[in-house]
Amino acid sequence: MSVLPSVAVVILNWNGKKFLEQFLPSVCKSTYGNLQLIMADNASTDDSVAYVEQHYPQVRVIRNPGNNGFAGGYNEALQHVEADIYVLLNQDVEVEAGWIEPVVAMMQQDPKIAACQPKLRSWHNRDEFEYAGAAGGWMDILGYTFCRGRILYTTEKDLGQYDDPQDIFWATGAALFIRSHCFHEAGGFDADFFAHMEEVDLCWRLKRLGYRICYCPQSVVYHVGGGSLPQGNPRKLYLNFRNNLMMLWKNLHSEDRWIVLSQRFFLDILAAMKSLAAGKPKDMKAIFKAYIDYRRWRRNYKHDSRLPDVKLMTLSGVFHGIMIWRYYFLQHKKFSELKHEKARKTVF
Template identity: 80%
Template sequence: MPILPSVAVVILNWNGKAFLEKFLPSVCASTYGNLQLVLADNASTDDSVAFVRANYPAVSIIQNPRNDGFAGGYNDALQHVKADIYVLLNQDVAVEPGWIEPVVALMQSDPRIAACQPKMRAYHQPDEFEYAGAAGGWMDVLGYTFCRGRILYTTEKDNGQYDDVQDIFWATGAALFIRSACFHEVGGFDRDFFAHMEEVDLCWRLQRAGYHICYCPDSKVFHVGGGSLPQGNPRKLYLNFRNNLMMLWKNLHSEDRWIVLSQRFFLDILAGVKSLVAGKPRDMTAIYRAYRDYCRWRKRYVKKDQLPEMKLMKMRGVFHGIMIWRYYFLRRKKFSELI
């Protein structure tokens, strides 16, 4: 019998006792045969670590000295985890017993697959795809991200329409399977992101390194979403705008960088005006702060990787059009209508 790759499910926690009480039992019921479970705690101030230590002694605990967000927290914790495959799992995700096996089998079928995600359904509407990952992440030519099964805030019901294995542009950080060697080869997450978009940036770098990102429909998980920052929170909006701009500057081919970012600047101004007209001045302020801090970041940015440049249009999981144009003006709100 072939030896199963070692898998470590690593749950990043920050003051998440309520989520751990609810969802950790399903994770502990996983049936994979070569598995370790790890809680990576980001300096929580509640008693979540004591709770896990008392009730789940088989779960290893890594305590980070401070809260450096999703990116820094995982980077620090994964220095202490030895496994062939990491599974980075949000604290607000419920899983089924056999959820790991199909993804590992898919990754083992092709050594070029560096990262993979399962089908992501909404915990509170289990027949619908969930915002954070749905059936795999895509990106358009201007850097706007969306998913098979979710475009902007419109999610689809899962009727089996995306039950095919497919290359995607990015895999959700809420349930990210990634080869540990590949994670460290490209430098892990970018700490400057803190939270949001860091998994998209990581997957972009993995593609630039020659790897594939895949979606595995035979595994499904159920995500609450918004456990740290709910949708509509100006802080989330700020991080999404700032980090998306940083990601584009870092990863776009040098010939495309100014063309794309100048178009984004115009469209983001429109987004800010739309927020103001809609009576959401805090959203407009968040967009302004995102651009301000992105410009400050760019002044001090030093290239961190030596990966080859790659034209975005030649990468997998890229829509060769402008998603927001088709969504708002052509009213195409399903992935099958968009592509």
């Protein structure tokens, strides 16, 4: 009889008592047979730790010394977790009892599957995909991220159109299944990111190491989204722009780095001007600050020589075009409307 891989569901918490009260009961009903439940707390100032310790003694609590965001918080906590597979789960996610088993079964079929995500639906509109991951993350040739089922701020209803398991470019950090040895082999999250796009950066590094990132539609979870920073927040905009630039500088092939980033600079200037014209000067300032801090970071960054220099276009889950052009000028609002390369077909 084969032994089930050990799985640790790790929920990173910061002042999230209301979410824990609402969603932790569903996590505790998980039926997987070799499971540990952990809450990693990022130095919360509410009474969420006391609440969990009192009401959920089966949940182990790890206390991080400070709040180093999503990236640093998980890096710190996972040093103290032993399991074959980590499941990094947002505190604002509702799960179904059997949500773990299909993903683990998929990962067992190929040791090269380093990370995997379930289908993400919106908790508020349960028949729609959710922004943070939908049916798997993709990227275009200029580093713009989007999902099957969500392009920019347009989300689709789930009509079963993306129920095929397949390779993707990045798996959502809201419900990320990842082999523990792969997480550590790739160096974990980049703590400089603090929050936003750290999972995309990690998945890109894993792909450069020859691993696969996959989507498992048989598992469905429901995500509230915007629990820490809502859409439209200038701080969120700043992190998204800065972190995306850092990710591109780190991971693009040396031959492509300058041409991609020069095109992004032009498009990001247009985005800043658009924000100003729309009466959102704080958004424009956030974009300019992102560039200033990115350039400051770049002066001190040294590329990891352990990672192969791999062309972005050779990787699965990459759209061979410019997504924002298709979205704004050709009105392609759905993933199925993009004329993209066929995703790698794999028999699961």
